[in-house]
Amino acid sequence: MEFWELERKLIEFRDARGWKRYHTPKNLAISAAVELGELLEHFQWDSDEEILESVKDPGKEEAIADEIADVIIYLTLLAHELGIDLNEALERKIRKNELKYPAPERPP
Template sequence: MTTANLPDLHDLRERTRQFAQARDWEQFHTPKNLAMALSVEVAELAEHFQWLQTGAATELDDGKRTAIRHELADVLLYLVQLADKMQVDLHAAAVEKMALNAIKYPADTVRGDARKYNEY
C-alpha cells in the first residue's frame, strides 16, 4: 500500500517519521520531549485566542486564521508523533474514549448542562 492510500492519520505518521529520519531527529523524539513540545504548541495556539471575547470567526482576520491553522497543524503533528512512539492508534483511542464519554455523559441527562459528570 502506498502512502497515498493510507488513512489520513497513518499518512501523517509516515510523513512525520520520514521528516525526522531525514534530519536524524528521532534521537530527540522521546515520549517526554514530544509531550512537552505538544504542550508548547497548544499554548501557542491558545495565545491566538487570548484577549478575544469568544474567538469566533468574526473576531479573526485572515492572518490570525492562517496562524491558528498552522498552530493546529503543529499540535496534530506532535500528537501523531507521540501516539506513534507510544504505539497508540489515535483513531481507535478516540472512538473508545467517545464511547466512554457517552456512558459518563448520557445525552438525556446532560443536554445543555456544562457541569462535569460528577457534579450532576
C-alpha cells in the same frame, strides 16, 4: 486521511531530517504543551465574539490553524513513540464519552 497515514508522513518527514533522536516521549509531550501555549496566545485577551470575528481574517485564521496543526503533529508523534494507535484510541474514547454522557431524549 486516517491518523496512521498522517503518522506515516510525519515519521518520513522526521526521519529524512535525522530528528528521531530528539523525539523522546518527554520531549514530544513538552513540545505539544509549548505549541498549545502558542495557540492559547491567540485567545488570551479576547472575548469569544472577538475571536470569532478575528478568524475572518485569512492571516489570523491561518496562524491559528498552524498552531492547532503543530499540537496535532506533536501528539501524533508522541502516540507513535508510545505505540498508541490513534484511530483506536479516539474511537474508544468516543464510546466511553457516549456512555458517560448519554444524549438526552430531547435535545436542549
